[in-house]
Amino acid sequence: MTKMDEILKYPIAHRGLHDRDKGVIENSKTAFANAIKAGFGIECDLQLSGDGIPMVFHDAQLDRLTRQIGKVSSLSAGQIGHIKLTSSKRGDTPQTFSEFLTQVDGAVPVVVELKKQNDGHNQQLASAAVEVAKNYTGPIVFKSFYPGILSSVRAAGFTGPIGIIVTKITPDNDHFKELSIVERIIVHNLLHYPQSRFDFISANYKALHLPAIRFLRKLGFPVMTWTISSFEIAQKTRGHADQLVFENYLPYRASR
Numbered sequence: 001m002t003k004m005d006e007i008l009k010y011p012i013a014h015r016g017l018h019d020r021d022k023g024v025i026e027n028s029k030t031a032f033a034n035a036i037k038a039g040f041g042i043e044c045d046l047q048l049s050g051d052g053i054p055m056v057f058h059d060a061q062l063d064r065l066t067r068q069i070g071k072v073s074s075l076s077a078g079q080i081g082h083i084k085l086t087s088s089k090r091g092d093t094p095q096t097f098s099e100f101l102t103q104v105d106g107a108v109p110v111v112v113e114l115k116k117q118n119d120g121h122n123q124q125l126a127s128a129a130v131e132v133a134k135n136y137t138g139p140i141v142f143k144s145f146y147p148g149i150l151s152s153v154r155a156a157g158f159t160g161p162i163g164i165i166v167t168k169i170t171p172d173n174d175h176f177k178e179l180s181i182v183e184r185i186i187v188h189n190l191l192h193y194p195q196s197r198f199d200f201i202s203a204n205y206k207a208l209h210l211p212a213i214r215f216l217r218k219l220g221f222p223v224m225t226w227t228i229s230s231f232e233i234a235q236k237t238r239g240h241a242d243q244l245v246f247e248n249y250l251p252y253r254a255s256r
Contacts, residue, residue: 004161004200004222006139007109007243012041014227014247015058023089025065027056030090032103041109043226043245046097048117048125053077054097054132060118073119097132106138111202111224111245113165114144114153126152133158145175147196154197163224164196166213167204190216202226205233208240217242 016031017038018024024031027044035042045058050073057080062068066083077096085092095103097112104110112133117125126142126149133140134157142153143163150162169175169184179187186192190201190212200222203213208225217223217240226245228234234244234251244251 003139003141007041007111007141007161007200008222008224009109010039010041011251012043012109012111012224012243012245013038014043014245015045016042018247020087023087025085025088025092027058027065027094028085028088028092029095029103030088030092032100036104036107038250039108041111042104043111043113044100045113045115046125046129047072047115048121048128049077049080050074051076052124052128054125054129055080056095056097056100058115060115071118073117073121097129101133101136101138101140104138106136109139110141111163112140112142114142114146114149116144116146116149122146122149123152123155125149127156129153130156130158141200143200143202147192147198150196150198161199162197163200163202164190164192164198165202166190166207166210168207168210188212200224202245203241205237205241208237214240 013035015026017034018026018031032042044056046054047057049055057072060071062070066086068083080094083093114125130153141161143165144150145165153162169187188210201213202224205225223241224243224245225237225241228244228246229248
């Protein structure tokens, strides 16, 4: 079984198996422990700390998930690691990518999203993440919205599967203003493939109908879809995706 086959075997818990109402926060040690116990794969996000350490944290800013304000990149990994995630019942704090991989230890597949760094340190994040993962033996893949970041992952020496994240770029989308009309055409039609050389596609479920995604899936490119939050949405993706990334509902209880 290839690494990609392992990634596609069981549904993937988006930012871990979290539930804020129960004090389990996204991208937290407890959320990841819950996913491991249930046998689900894990999707997580990486941001770069001020001292160049990949941190498992979704936002560039601290305020949504902690009681502090400011950029993740303005603090050291040590400082970030002492900040409690708001409403965490167990007092979880953000982990380094290294700590996260030690926790998972190959128990379940891992899908790692590299977030765009607003200070331009995309290549640094990619290189640091690949360095941390170089001796990891469990199933792991990297993905990103940005073709240049995928190119940096390859340049840093990662030989496993890499994936491009796709969503419909509409005026209410966060990526709309940062992309020109030409760039939006390139993104929707995956015309950056000669640069990014992705191995799989991670598509928002509303983008599964895009011709490029349908065409490439027929050519054999695996497609995972996100973020699936109900049985009804999951049913709509059947026949159009090979794997789903879920949140706030359980697609089924994976066996260990």
